[in-house]
Each structure stands twice: as structure tokens, then as C-alpha cells.
Amino acid sequence: MVVATPMPIQSEKIKEVGLPTIDLSFDRSEVSKLIVKACEEFGFFKVINHVQIRPLFLKGPTLSPMTQLKFSSAVNGYIEAVRDLASDILDLLAEALWVPHTSVFSGLIRDVDSDSLIRLNHYPPLIKDSFEDGDTSLPHHHHPNNRIGFGEHSDPQILTLLRSNDVGGLQISPEEGVWVPVSPDPTAFFVNVGDVLHAMTNGRFVSVRHRALANSNRPRMSMAYFAAPPLQANITSLAQFVSQSRPNLYRAFTWAEYKKATYSLRLGDSRLKLFRLVEEDHEIASLQHQTCFKH
Numbered sequence: 001m002v003v004a005t006p007m008p009i010q011s012e013k014i015k016e017v018g019l020p021t022i023d024l025s026f027d028r029s030e031v032s033k034l035i036v037k038a039c040e041e042f043g044f045f046k047v048i049n050h051v052q053i054r055p056l057f058l059k060g061p062t063l064s065p066m067t068q069l070k071f072s073s074a075v076n077g078y079i080e081a082v083r084d085l086a087s088d089i090l091d092l093l094a095e096a097l098w099v100p101h102t103s104v105f106s107g108l109i110r111d112v113d114s115d116s117l118i119r120l121n122h123y124p125p126l127i128k129d130s131f132e133d134g135d136t137s138l139p140h141h142h143h144p145n146n147r148i149g150f151g152e153h154s155d156p157q158i159l160t161l162l163r164s165n166d167v168g169g170l171q172i173s174p175e176e177g178v179w180v181p182v183s184p185d186p187t188a189f190f191v192n193v194g195d196v197l198h199a200m201t202n203g204r205f206v207s208v209r210h211r212a213l214a215n216s217n218r219p220r221m222s223m224a225y226f227a228a229p230p231l232q233a234n235i236t237s238l239a240q241f242v243s244q245s246r247p248n249l250y251r252a253f254t255w256a257e258y259k260k261a262t263y264s265l266r267l268g269d270s271r272l273k274l275f276r277l278v279e280e281d282h283e284i285a286s287l288q289h290q291t292c293f294k295h
């Protein structure tokens, strides 16, 4: 048998990195500090020992009206449970950040008008036969080891809670051109910081870029809950993250405005740039300037 060597997409580096795992059964103040660290370092972490929430994966192609009814009530139950988990995580974050109100983030997603949503992703398996003899005529991006199921992007909302079946594919990018594979774990939730939380912390938390490859001969299924503010919520950096040496990076915007920008751009484009007050180059230059002063 000839086993194909995984071929990384040109000029990209696949790096194995131990990503943070947060055990929610640990001491609360310890957990909240670890979550803050994970949000600063990666904008991404895995959560274990959370309350049991049954996943929603469907079996079978057609649904009878009765099944549809049951499914819709299961979806509502699921949404309520993940909203609670997302709110708990946001409260833990707020506690460690010493923000004036611990509900400053969770209040946005607990609001009856919260614009949160759930997405079910299905990545079909590779059709193995066509690649069996190492078909080199395939274009590079169609090579079985490079098949993109969901292109590179950051999530626009506050926080994403993702779970999947036991088929891998998710990768995060801690720096440009570097991709870290995330081992699948159907018992865990994977959490990532979205653009809104990045903006509210004035860039202190990373809005992590990620993607999903679809290279398996089994289908990958994932379910993402995107915790979002109400459309009219005004998103602005919290005062404690803004100082003279760390000026406000983004102008205030409503979630409706941001959402509109999201849909007017392509998936991989950075929408945050549209709201930026300080040019990235200027930011670096000003930091270098400050460093020079200190010497």
C-alpha cells in the first residue's frame, strides 16, 4: 500500500502546538485566569467538564413532520443550553478582567434581542477512488490533503462555541501562514474569540483566524453557536483597555453596522480594518517610538 504524504498548501507551515484546555470543574478564579490567558495568546481554547449538552447531529436524509417538530424543540433546548455555557464563560472572563460589571459581555447575549445564531456544517468525505493511484493531474488545491471545507476567516460575533463529530479538519492560525491542527473531540466544546470581543478589549483578545479542511474519507460535521449582541448594541472598547500608550484601535459601531460590513466583504477579508482608527503600521511605529523613548 502506498500512503500519500500530507502535502501542505504551498508556503504554509503546519505546526503542532498544544492548545489550551480549560477544565470547568476546577477552581473558579483559576479557571477565569486561564481563560483570559488563552484568549490573549490564541483567542481559542477547548472546554471540558462543562454541563452535558447533547449534540444535534441528524441521521437520515428526510424528516417526517413529527421528527421536524421534535427537532425544532431539540434545537431550542440546545440553543438555550449553549447560550448558558457561553454566558458562563463570558462571566468568567469578566471576573478575571476586573471590568466594572461582570455581565458586561454576557448581558449582550442574554438580551432577548440578541442576534446569536447556530450553524450546522457538513463536510462530505473524499471520494477515495479518484485519488487511489496518486492522481497528479489534479490542481494543487484539489489535492486530497488540501481540500478546503471552510475557508480562512475570523468569526464576526462575540464568542463561538463549536463542537464536532470525531472527524478532524479544524485548524487555527496563530500567525500568518502558520496553521495549527485541532484534534477533534466530540465530548468537548471549542471556543473562539470573535471580532466583537476583540474590539471590546481593544485588541487584547485575539479574534482567531481559522478554517476547516475536508480531507477525511469520513464526513465531518460541526455545529457552531455564534453568541452575538443585539443589532442596535453599540460596540466600543471598554475604558480599562484604552490608555495613552494603547489608544483606541477601533471606532464605535453597532452590531448591525458590523454585520452589514461582514456581508459586503469576502469571507477571508478583515472587516475590522473598516473600523480601525489607528493604522497598523502607525501602531507599530508608535510602539517603537515609545520603546526608543524608554532607552
Ligand SMILES: O=C(O)CCC(=O)C(=O)O
Pocket (backbone or CB within 6 Å): 119, 121, 150, 155, 162, 164, 169, 170, 210, 211, 212, 221, 222, 224
Ligand atoms: O467546521 C469547523 O470546524 C469550522 C466551522 C467554522 O469556522 C464556522 O462555522 O464559522
Ligand SMILES: [Fe+2]
Pocket (backbone or CB within 6 Å): 153, 154, 155, 210
Ligand atoms: Fe468560524
